[in-house]
Amino acid sequence: MALHDHGLLYSADTDSGIDKDVVDELIRRSGCKITVNVMPRARIWQLIESGALDFSLSGISNGERSKFASFAWYFSNKYYLLVRKDSEVHSLADFSGNNRLRLGVIRSFRYSDSANQLVDRLQEAGRISQSSGLAPLYQALMLNQIQGMIIEPFDYPTVEENKIRERTAIIEFNDPAVPHGLIMSKKALPLDEQEKWRALVQEMRSDGTLRRIFEKYFQPALAAAMVGY
Amino acid sequence: MGVRTIFLPLLILVVALGITWLAWNHEHQVSRVGLRSQFDSSLREAASRIEQRMAAYEQILRGVQGLLATTGMFDRSALRDYVNTIQLDTNYAGIQAIGVVELVPSQRKDGHISAMRRLGFVDYEIHPEGPRDVYAPIIQREPYFGRNRARLGFDPWSDPVRRLAMEKARDSSMAALSGKVRLTIDAEVDAPPSFVMYLPLFAQGQPHGSVTQRRAHLAGWVYIAFRMSDFMASLYGTLPQGLTLAIFDDVDLSEAALLYRSAEDSARRQRPAEDLLTANEYLVAAGHTWTLSMSTLPEFETRFGHDAASVIAMAGTGLSLLVALLAWMMVTGRVRVQRLAAAMTEELRHLAQHDSLTGLPNRALFSDRLNHELVRAKRHGEHFALIFLDLDNFKLINDNFGHAVGDLVLQQIALRLRDSIRASDTVGRIGGDEFVVLMPELPESNDALGLAEKIRQAVRQPIAIDDRELVMSCSLGVAIYPDDGTDEIALTKNADTAMYQAKENGRDSVRRNTSDKPTSARVLTGS
Known part of the structure; x- marks a missing residue:
């Protein structure tokens, strides 16, 4: 195991x-x-x-x-998109439409349908930063090396930490x-x-x-x- | 027509260039996606090679951990033999040293130092100095030669960067990597970037299933010290050409956190970064994060980019121009063909209406003009004359000098006839040596006879051909409208009759038919 x-x-x-x-x-x-x-x-x-x-x-x-x-x-x-507030992203389309924004993902991770589509589209455009673990993505998000990452309920305690909560917003993927x-x-x-x-x-x-x-x-x-x- | 000749080729050029652009753009996108995919795969491979190598080193350290769990951490020969056996230098070139750290609570510090000195390390001290609750000095370092013979006793627990990894290893019971450090064996100021991997050692026979138990029964650590450059050199495989790699400690991309930079990366930094592919990958190895920053050099694109786009652009533009040129040639070619056809038609018409030897109007054209003049003279009540001219004894010329000379004579006669008549008159050739003259608008009937006489005299002038001088004469018959006839048939008969009368009367003369009936009749047209 x-x-x-x-x-x-x-x-x-x-x-x-x-x-x-x-x-x-x-x-x-x-x-x-x-x-x-x-x-x-x-x-x-x-x-x-x-x-x-x-x-x-x-x-x-x-x-x-x-x-x-x-x-x-x-x-x-469900899956959620965690974004930096200063990236001015209010919807999934805002994120994919702004070429300056990068998404951090864990290598090999798959998500719900629309999240997968977003990841695949950004991958083709070279806007993905891969990671082999979750922790560096929070750090990269705080350092503005990436502007968004996909989270699950298991990540709530980390997201609830003050320094992250104050600087981020959560957008839900409309998938079951x-x-x-x-x-x-x-x-x-x-x-x-x-x-x-x-x-x-x-x-x-x-x-x-x-x-x-x-x-x-x-x-x-x-x-x-x-x-x- | 002018607008069409430009518009159509221009339209074709624009459409063809448009299609070329679409094809180029598509190929360019495909090429970019392919290049990006190759780049992503190279980055993944580099990360994977580092992970695999790190896992291999972790196994080595697990071996040491297992060994010391069996022999106890104070059996110095066990570790020495283990390191000698695995041939560290050859197989694991990235490893600088394998060592053991003992956890020493402050109350055991003096006893620990004494024990170490008794082992022969006479000047052994724990450093850095100063009172602390817990000490964790290095008590053994293998292989024990060269730089590794540096003083034992360094306390990595006193260094926050090392301590973080030691705590992680203790609590998780798994391998933990430190951040960027300078190894204690490296005395120089600009020591190469290094890092340390730790695994915990627990007191023999004591449980360590939970974090509390691990903390309670921690005895020390085993570690491997790496120089980053040696670690990278020990990886299997190499980066594809045209790629640069930099590795930073944690996610900090500053120079202070730089662990490794490939030689090409230094070169890339001196060039503008536009158009280059770059990506960062966060690699978590043994609980610690490294950031791999990879970029492409122009060589990468040359090597892996299937640059069919530029071929398509060049070939497409060339073909577009060619097709447009072809279209222009086809459009303007039609105009040229039409002009040529008109010229040829005109030439054919001239040939159909003129005698090919003399260029004079032939029987058909002359008949046409005669009928024209009949209508005109009838309407205006005017006179005109029709003159038949036949060269005397022309057959002798052909017989004596050949047809070539005969033809030259006919051409000379035609020229003289043309020079003798008025501008409004028409002279035509209707047979071998037979000519006709149409003289419209005659003020007096006798004017025609005078003109015929002038022609007769002109014909009599000697003709010089091939150093030979020939003298020709002709017989002319004159018919006047309306006195000698009011239609083509009557006029022709009378002129013909008059000409034969001139022939019969010794040739070389002008006659007008004065008898009531012509002796013979020939119709000008239709013969």
């Missing part, structure tokens, strides 16, 4: 987060010994594809990924919430194994375990919305 350092999902500094809690619960329920590593998201997808890595968490699917990975969904969330789940490598796990893990995750949803994990990090209403999609 590999985790990536990303806001409330997992913090390597404190070795804690939603994904860590979910892994601990999976280990407890399955009785399996699972070795947990931390690595960049792009590396995780490469290893899942090759079969060298069995699991990761909080993954979203797309046409390409569904060829080599299977998913057990357990929460969904995107399901996230346990990522299973098709090469590493046979179909019946995948089904067992999917059933385990479903059990964690049904008995309220996942909701309780999310409530440790979010307001109850948001936690319920995320796991009760």
Whole structure:
């Protein structure tokens, strides 16, 4: 199992987060010994594809990924564009229409449809700064090296820090919430194994375990919305 | 027609240039996208190579961590043997030193120093000096030769940059990189940019599953010290030509944070940056951020840009001009053809109406003019004369001197006839040696006879051909309108009869038919 350092999902500094809690619960329920590593998201997808890595968490699917990975969904969330106030961006069109603005993204990350379209369009125009982690993007945003980045609810605590909150605004992508789940490598796990893990995750949803994990990090209403999609 | 000859080719030129521009623009965009894609891929590859190399070094450090977790951190020979075994110099050229840091609380400081001195480091001290709650001096550094023999005892915990990484490593139990530092083994002022990777060592047999446990049972660290330039040289593969790379510590792009700059990057900075592709990538390796700043040089575009756009622009412009020129030639060519056709028609008409040998009006044209004059003279009640002229014994000329001479004679006679008549008169050739003259608007009937006589005398003048002098004569028959006839047939018959009368009376004379009936009759037209 590999985790990536990303806001409330997992913090390597404190070795804690939603994904860590979910892994601990999976280990407890399955009785399996699972070795947990931390690595960049792009590396995780490469290893899942090759079969060298069995699991990761909080993954979203797309046409390409569904060829080599299977998913057990357990929460969904929306995506938001975090922009510098002084960039005078009030809509998604404002951002894509201003050639001086750069967007920071985490390499290999995919989002909701319109967010993906924005990223792909800016990539072609050479207006993307890639990062292998989330933390540098906040720093780059504060230094005005980038003017926007895409965030998820897991990033709220960081965004709520005074120096960031005062200088940024949030624009919502008008897409439905995107399901996230346990990522299973098709090469590493046979179909019946995948089904067992999917059933385990479903059990964690049904008995309220996942909701309780999310409530440790979010307001109850948001936690319920995320796991009760 | 003039506007059309310019407008159409101009329109074609504008349209063709427009299409060329569209094709050029499309190709230019495609080329830019391709170039950008190549550039992005190069940046991704450079970042990936750094990550992979860093992961390899982390594995080395994990090995040291595992070794010391087994032997304990004070078994100095274990680390020495380990470093000797892995052949640091050859395989891991980026590594400057592998070392061990011991966590020393202030109450153990004196005992620690004594213990180190007993190991043979007689002047061992913890530096920088000064009282602190915790010390974390370097107690071993391998391979122990050259610069690495510098004094032990440096306390990296006292340096905020190193301490940050040491704390991260302690709390996460994972490898952590420091920011840009100057290694303690580098005494010189302009020491090369360097960094250190730390992993924590925990007290043997003690749990370290949580942050609290890790902090409670921390025993020290193992580290690898890197010189940035050596680290970069140890990467597998090289940057594609025409790319420059600079690496900055954290996300600070100032000179103070510069860790590495490729040789080409220095050159690029002296040139204007317009039109160059540039991008920054934030690389998080071992919990620390580096900013990779990559740019293209013009060579990159030359090497990877499929510059079909300029070929399209040149070929398209050339073809546009060619097509426009072709269109202009076609449009103006039609005008030229029309002019040529008109000239040819005129020439054909002249040929149809004139005798090719003498250039005089032929029977058809002469008949036309005669009929014209009949209508005119009838309307105005005027006189005109028709004269038939036949050369005397012309057959002898052809027989004796050949047809070529005969033709020359005919041409000379034609010239003399033309010179003898008035401007309003018409002289024509209607047969081999037969000529006709139309004399309109005659004030007196006898004027015609006088003019015929003048012609007869002109014909009698010797003709010089090829050093030979020939003397010709002719017989002329005159018919006057309306006295000798009021239509073409009658006039022609009378003139013809008169001419034969002149022939019969010894030739070389002018006659007007005075008998009531002509002895013979020939119709001018239709014969």
